[in-house]
Amino acid sequence: MLEQQIYAFDDPVALRGLIGAYGWATLVAVSAEGEPLVTHLPVIPDPENSGAVVGHLARTDPAARGLGERPAVLVVQGPHGYVSPSFYQAGPYVPTWNHITVHLHGTPCVLDPEETYAVLSATVDHFESARPEPFRLADVAGYARRIAPATTGFRLVPARVVAKAKLSQDKPAEIIERVIHALETDAVHRNPLLAAAMRAASG
16 A cells, blocks of 8 residues: 555544454465465454454354464455545645555464354444344354364454545645535445544544
């Protein structure tokens, strides 16, 4: 990913919050034969290590073979969307795509069965936490224990983090406000999550 200082996103607390809020990630790895392996899976901030993430995938997923033997990249995509030049009410400008994206580089550590089960339980707790009566894996412990061996859990302590929040920081404040307003109200490209991220970034 192209790194540009104007779009740097390097606050550890904000990074952890983004991963917690947008937990559907893309894992990019390479097989022993050098073939790219790409899969999609849920991740959460590691409850035991503030700088790490944990996740799981099916044991039969091709990306699970050799996991932990070679470096990989975990991609977490936050709010993103199209920005029309018409939003600016100035110009000349061309369209762009605003986004928050995080790349976590490192070699995953494959977890043992008990650690994997703990990750599965923590993942359920994480995504159920906002529900008035959260479901818990313990509610179906016998069944969950039977199927858990079909998954591979992992922990990734990033050796390198590349994170970008491209939110129109290169534009004057009045244009940023017009873009935010458009993303809040536009009939075609309304995107309230992206608008909220831009408003937070603009202070």
